[in-house]
Amino acid sequence: MTSSVPSAGPSEATYRSIVEHAIEGIFQTTPDGRYLLANPALAHIYGYASIEELFGNVQEIARQLYVDPERRTEFIRLMNEHDSVWGFESPIYRKDGSIIWISENVRVIRGADGKVEYYEGTVEDITERKRAEEELRRAKTAAEEASRSKSQFLANMSHELRTPLNAIIGYSELMREEAEDMGLESFIRDLAKIESAGKHLLELINGVLDIAKIEAGKMEVHAETFEVTKMLHEVATTITPVVERNNNHFEVVPTGELGTMHTDLTKIRQSLFNLLGNAGKFTNQGLIRLEAERVATPEGDWLHFSVRDTGVGMTAEQMAKIFGAFTQADASTTRKFGGTGLGLAITREFSRMVGGDTIVESQPGKGSVFTMRIPANFKNAQDEHPVVEPEPVRTGDIPIAEGDQPLVLLIDDDLTVHDLVRRFLHKEGFRVVCASSGAEGIELARKLQPSIIVLDVMMPTMDGWSVLTRLKGDAEVSDIPVVMLTMVNNKEMGFSLGVDDYMLKPIERGGFVSVLRKYCSPQGSPTVLVVEDDQTTREMLRASLEKEHFTVVEAVNGADGLRQLQNVRPAVVLLDLMMPEMDGFQFTQEVRANSQWRDIPILVMTAKDIDADDRARLDGQVSRILQKGACGRDELLAEITSRIARATRPNELIAV
Amino acid sequence: MKKLLLVEDNEMNRDMLSRRLERRGYQVLIAIDGAQGIAEATRHLPDLIIMDMSLPVLDGWESTRRLKEQNETKTIPVLALTAHAMAGERDKALAAGCDDYDTKPVDFTRLLGKIENLLPGAGAVA
Numbered sequence: 001m002t003s004s005v006p007s008a009g010p011s012e013a014t015y016r017s018i019v020e021h022a023i024e025g026i027f028q029t030t031p032d033g034r035y036l037l038a039n040p041a042l043a044h045i046y047g048y049a050s051i052e053e054l055f056g057n058v059q060e061i062a063r064q065l066y067v068d069p070e071r072r073t074e075f076i077r078l079m080n081e082h083d084s085v086w087g088f089e090s091p092i093y094r095k096d097g098s099i100i101w102i103s104e105n106v107r108v109i110r111g112a113d114g115k116v117e118y119y120e121g122t123v124e125d126i127t128e129r130k131r132a133e134e135e136l137r138r139a140k141t142a143a144e145e146a147s148r149s150k151s152q153f154l155a156n157m158s159h160e161l162r163t164p165l166n167a168i169i170g171y172s173e174l175m176r177e178e179a180e181d182m183g184l185e186s187f188i189r190d191l192a193k194i195e196s197a198g199k200h201l202l203e204l205i206n207g208v209l210d211i212a213k214i215e216a217g218k219m220e221v222h223a224e225t226f227e228v229t230k231m232l233h234e235v236a237t238t239i240t241p242v243v244e245r246n247n248n249h250f251e252v253v254p255t256g257e258l259g260t261m262h263t264d265l266t267k268i269r270q271s272l273f274n275l276l277g278n279a280g281k282f283t284n285q286g287l288i289r290l291e292a293e294r295v296a297t298p299e300g301d302w303l304h305f306s307v308r309d310t311g312v313g314m315t316a317e318q319m320a321k322i323f324g325a326f327t328q329a330d331a332s333t334t335r336k337f338g339g340t341g342l343g344l345a346i347t348r349e350f351s352r353m354v355g356g357d358t359i360v361e362s363q364p365g366k367g368s369v370f371t372m373r374i375p376a377n378f379k380n381a382q383d384e385h386p387v388v389e390p391e392p393v394r395t396g397d398i399p400i401a402e403g404d405q406p407l408v409l410l411i412d413d414d415l416t417v418h419d420l421v422r423r424f425l426h427k428e429g430f431r432v433v434c435a436s437s438g439a440e441g442i443e444l445a446r447k448l449q450p451s452i453i454v455l456d457v458m459m460p461t462m463d464g465w466s467v468l469t470r471l472k473g474d475a476e477v478s479d480i481p482v483v484m485l486t487m488v489n490n491k492e493m494g495f496s497l498g499v500d501d502y503m504l505k506p507i508e509r510g511g512f513v514s515v516l517r518k519y520c521s522p523q524g525s526p527t528v529l530v531v532e533d534d535q536t537t538r539e540m541l542r543a544s545l546e547k548e549h550f551t552v553v554e555a556v557n558g559a560d561g562l563r564q565l566q567n568v569r570p571a572v573v574l575l576d577l578m579m580p581e582m583d584g585f586q587f588t589q590e591v592r593a594n595s596q597w598r599d600i601p602i603l604v605m606t607a608k609d610i611d612a613d614d615r616a617r618l619d620g621q622v623s624r625i626l627q628k629g630a631c632g633r634d635e636l637l638a639e640i641t642s643r644i645a646r647a648t649r650p651n652e653l654i655a656v
Numbered sequence: 657m658k659k660l661l662l663v664e665d666n667e668m669n670r671d672m673l674s675r676r677l678e679r680r681g682y683q684v685l686i687a688i689d690g691a692q693g694i695a696e697a698t699r700h701l702p703d704l705i706i707m708d709m710s711l712p713v714l715d716g717w718e719s720t721r722r723l724k725e726q727n728e729t730k731t732i733p734v735l736a737l738t739a740h741a742m743a744g745e746r747d748k749a750l751a752a753g754c755d756d757y758d759t760k761p762v763d764f765t766r767l768l769g770k771i772e773n774l775l776p777g778a779g780a781v782a
Contacts, residue, residue, distance in 0.1 A: 162760070170673070171672055174676050174679075177676075202761060
């Protein structure tokens with residue numbers, strides 16, 4: 001083997017050495033999940049001292065190694081299809097029960113008859129990379145969250161800024177009028193400047209507020225039906241003085257019959273004001289045209305509005321920037337022409353919110369054409385039914401999903417709230433039925449006997465307080481809990497009228513769900529408390545459990561688990577034994593010592609080898625001990641389900 | 657002289673608006689919350705009520721609703737003042753029985769136009 005004669009290829013010893021010393025795990029496995037070959041690196045990655053120990057312990061790869069046994073099935077499916085798999089990533093149990101992520105590169109080896117003989121390939125531990133990816137994802141979510149809070153703050157702040165500005169503008173107008181009466185010429189000029197600066201500041205604040213609301217997702221679409229020609233006439237009347245200021249000529253040129261639109265009138269009007277105001281600002285002694293045309297497409301009618309000017313125009317580079325917030329074509333533009341640079345950003349966002357878009361064509365020195373294309377009928381693209389239904393829903397044909405999940409009755413005149421609440425409560429395991437008026441709400445409450453009623457305070461015709469009084473005065477429904485949705489805190493009034501709880505608008509999803517759970521824990525989704533110090537395992541369990549419609553509450557150690565029990569009463573506790581601060585043994589003792597918690601089933605999941613001593617400590621205290629790694633996901637779920645079923649007869653709880 | 661009732665809790669807005677309206681030849685009565693607004697309206701029967709919507713004690717919507725339920729006050733036009741930011745507020749103002757609305761900050765010329773439109777015998781300012 002140490003021959004100096006060059007051989008045809010590396011010797012067997014060389015191959016052996018490569019396999020023995022490789023950093024990556026190398027293996028051969030049979031289709032039924034046994035090891036034929038493994039190298040020390042593989043045993044090391046999986047937490048075993050030697051290859052022998054690995055072979056001795058792992059007889060069934062799918063169930064013992066893969067956290068999700070389905071991964072092995074998926075792996076085999078891919079192998080059959082492609083004969084090789086590259087970068088197949090899965091979470092894996094190590095010997096001690098901890099979870100790591102691996103990436104496998106594998107190919108299939110077939111015999112002469114084409115039948116699969118074995119698979120061979122390499123394994124790399126990618127846990128660190130996965131962790132880094134996860135951190136990155138979290139950082140991104142946190143950054144987006146921070147950006148939203150900032151926008152929310154801006155929206156609130158802008159509103160506060162208006163109040164003093166109201167006084168500044170009002171008093172300067174008042175003083176100017178009085179100065180005019182008294183003939184105080186020099187005062188008039190200065191007061192007019194204060195007034196004009198105040199109005200400019202107000203415009204800036206309005207722009208910032210609009211942008212902040214758009215970014216915070218608080219800008220809503222209120223669709224209404226209107227005649228396009230009439231709207232154009234109103235816009236033209238208002239904007240003509242502004243557009244004609246630089247000795248421009250302004251004309252409105254409709255093509256054909258424009259008909260009606262059903263969309264957000266205020267946003268369309270403001271967008272046209274922005275485009276026309278800009279055209280006027282950047283054009284001197286030129287022509288400004290507002291053109292409008294109705295265009296039929298297979299997806300329905302669209303309205304095209306174009307604002308054409310003969311002004312300064314823009315280069316391609318400038319055009320690329322103008323729709324960004326706070327940018328004008330360049331900084332010198334701001335000095336020369338003033339303005340916030342928000343108008344075009346707002347216009348584009350508005351047109352997109354109603355399902356259309358705004359585009360620009362321009363040449364320097366030749367002028368610009370801004371075209372806004374808007375669907376004639378606004379549809380909410382996300383769920384493909386109109387957010388605003390002109391007629392109230394009739395009680396007879398409200399579809400209510402079958403099932404035994406708790407039924408939430410929402411009474412609110414704002415249909416966008418219906419849509420929002422319905423979508424997120426559905427995900428949380430509630431059934432939702434909505435009423436858009438107090439009268440309809442009362443009727444539905446009687447007919448459907450919901451588990452809980454969520455009631456908006458501010459509604460036309462019959463407000464929330466009147467609805468509440470009626471509900472609480474009606475023996476058929478008076479015992480159904482009512483949660484008020486309100487923008488203003490008015491607790492005294494509410495509690496005296498029999499309100500059970502409050503939620504503040506705008507609705508914050510987490511808070512909303514936790515209030516609902518206080519009154520009706522969805523039977524379809526019992527709560528499981530997972531007490532486990534390893535984050536990866538917790539997340540894995542959460543994912544599996546939530547998929548099965550369990551509600552998951554996490555605790556990072558025993559002490560944290562006890563704290564969680566103060567707030568929630570889980571149907572089952574899933575408990576790890578080895579944890580810092582307070583271990584599973586002590587946690588179990590504390591739970592069993594408390595009369596209120598005594599009958600909650602506890603399932604111990606442990607990677608520890610349970611010895612007789614441990615067993616004695618847990619005897620009679622826990623419902624079942626499951627060995628991590630040895631117990632598959634389905635088995636775990638079945639165990640949880642059976643414990644929940646038995647929990648109605650707590651005496652049956654026996655440790656095994 | 658036409659009699660206007662201004663229901664507004666913000667002191668500066670109240671002072672400024674009432675002075676400007678007086679300059680235009682209106683007699684202006686003042687109330688600082690919804691409950692006081694109803695009391696003043698019932699006692700003095702003004703020609704028109706300008707009502708801020710976000711008021712303490714009793715808000716503008718509820719106050720308007722009650723004014724429109726009372727026989728002696730139900731024919732008095734109510735002009736709602738709503739915050740510009742809240743799109744839903746104007747619909748709610750109209751639903752509560754307000755005859756017209758204007759947004760804050762107030763554009764005084766526009767507000768005068770609306771007042772004159774709503775007054776019985778439109779435009780006849782003493």
